[in-house]
Amino acid sequence: MISNKNIFNSSTHNDLKSDVANSYAELIHDLREDLTSGYTNNFFSEGFLDRLKEIIIDKELNLYTDLNFYWSTLLENSIYLVQLHEECEETQKSDPEEFQIIEEELFNFWNDSDLTESFLELISNEKTILEASKVLQPLIENQIISFFYLNISKNPLLGEESYIYKAIPEKGDNDQCLYLGANNQLVRLEPPCETFPTLPIVGVNKHQNLIFLEGDKRYVITEGLETASFENKELHILPNCEKGFSKLAEIKESILKALTIINQNSNDLYNTFKAFTHTIIPIDEPAVVSYSQQQLPGFSCINVFERDFVDLLDDLLHENGHHYLNTILNSKELIIEDDEKIYFSPWRKALRPIRGIYHGAFTFYWALELFSKLFENEVLNNTFNNFNDxxxxxxxxxxxxxxxxxxxxxxxxxxxxxxxxxTKDGLKLMKVIEELTESKNSLVEKALQSLNDSDSVKLNELKNLLEKEGKHYRL
Structure with missing residues (x-):
């Protein structure tokens, strides 16, 4: 149970990650039992289960890794989709009301996926929701197979059939290169892949370090980029554009400097970062700050080109906060999600559903912790001298x-x-964040006294806005 006394503890972090690893192990065990005992289901695409039966016994799936976890979520999504297809066909004629509920679940499944655009286009071309879903189903199954052979297995993928791999920008994939496996082996897409972001994979041979695509195209798998090392921590920094490659040394230097300052000001914050983040994707996307994906733990996409150094400190810990919360969410239920936008977000200045406000409170707590430590050490006491006025x-x-x-x-x-x-667990966790926030009260008073006039105006404007929106939306 997380408390204000152990939220920074390595043992707490390890326990949370162990819960996820145990859930993963149970899933793989159950799948192996089912698939090796003759399980069949005609709702999967032809040949998929045969290929999956070969995959599931691979020893590379025995241990939890973040990439294995991502693969397992793809497989769970595929199983869930097939269940929805079965239920749709069972209820379509016998129970129209139940069919409508299941059809809505099916719509939400695709509308929340990275294939939303394709799904909506099929619907607009007079496909029913079920028909559109069946058209797209093989793409998920293809991703399960291609991701496995590209990123997990050491065994070759051979045969005449191709499997569509959809590049994953959240792990660094881009139109110029892919990063494969735990070591992020680099694959330069030279010559360019005309079908990007999809790649029709015909074969993968890691002994020859080659990937084969349709049209006799092949790409070479090379060694991964050198990691950045800090305090016994290996950090992968994976550019996703030429600008990132050209400024890689500068980016590494900035990130390592940021981690040095974080560690100097709060060893607790640094140890928490070390527990949940292992890969940084420097992005150059206008108006985008940072993002990550719940199904892909440890990978943080951070805009290092449009943000200043103080922002970098914040962004590193903000995305790490998402990884921390997602680790909890991957084994515990904290919120009951819906799309009802009734909570005003002080960060987005807009109404958000419960997921948005809950995630916001947890992840922006780490900004509070960071800036409170920096204020205390760098501004109030001048213990260090890392920043200008x-x-x-x-x-x-x-x-x-x-x-x-x-x-x-x-x-x-x-x-x-x-x-x-x-949920009760969700409220307990948020009460911890509330207690930690209130523990800053005396430091807040000191910060108010040192605030300059123009920033005092900005703070008062924020307070007035929150008071106004609170009165309006809490009626």
Whole structure:
């Protein structure tokens, strides 16, 4: 159970990750039992189960890794999809009301996927939801097979049939290169792949370090980029554009400097980062700050080109906060998700569903912790000298802003619990965040005294906005 006393502890982090690893092991065990005992299902595409029966016994699946976990979520999605197809066909004539409910689940499945555009296009071309789903189903099955041979197995993929691999930008894939496996082996897409972001994979031979595509095209698998090392931590930094490659040394230097400052100011924050992040994807996407994916633990996509150094510190810990929360969510139910946008987000200045407000409160807590430590050590006490005056002003304001925005959220999360949108475990975790936030009260008073006039105006504007929106949306 997470408390304000153990939230930073390595043993807590390891226990959470062990829970996910145990769930993964149980899933693989159950799948192996089913598939090796003659399981069949005509709702899967022809040949898929035969290939899956070969895959599931591969020893590379024995141990939990973040890439194995990602693969297992693909497989679970495929199984869930087939169940929906079965239920649709069973109820289509016998129970129209139940059929409509299942059809809505099917719609939401694709609408929340990375194939939304293709799905909606099929619907617009007069396909029913079930028909459109069956058209797209092989793409998920192809991804399961191609991802496995590209990123997990050491065995070759041979044969005349091709499997579509959809590049995964959240792990660094881009139109110029792919990164494969735990060591992020580099595959330069030279000559360019005309079908990107999909690649029709015909074969994978890791002994020859080759990937074969349709049309007799082949790509060479080379060694991964050199990792960045800090305090016995190996960090993969994987550019996803030429600009990133050309500035890789500079990016590494900035990230290592950021981690040095984080560790210097708070060993707790650094150890928490070390527990949940292993790969940084430097991105150059206008108006995008950072993002990650729940199904892909440890990979953080961070915009290093449009943000300043203070922002970099924040972004590293913000995405790490997502990984921390997602690790909990991958084994425990904290919220009951729905699409009802009724909670005002102080960060987005817009209404959000419970998932948005809950994730926001947890992940932006790490910004509060960061900026409170930086204010205390770098601004108030001048223990270190890592920042100029402008940066110190920003740190002070960010500390106070995060404090106000977090305080605003706790009432809504309590209300969401009473409405059945937050579980008991979810409320307990958020109470820990609330206690940690309130522990900053005396430091907040000192920060208010050191705030300059222009930043005082900004803070008051934020407070007034939150008061106004709170009165409006909490009626």
């Amino acid at each position: 402008e940066q110190k002003n920003k740190i002070t304001l960010r500390f106070l802003e995060e404090y106000e925005m977090l305080k605003f959220c706790f009432e809504d999360i309590e209300s969401a619990f009473e409405s059945g949108k937050v």
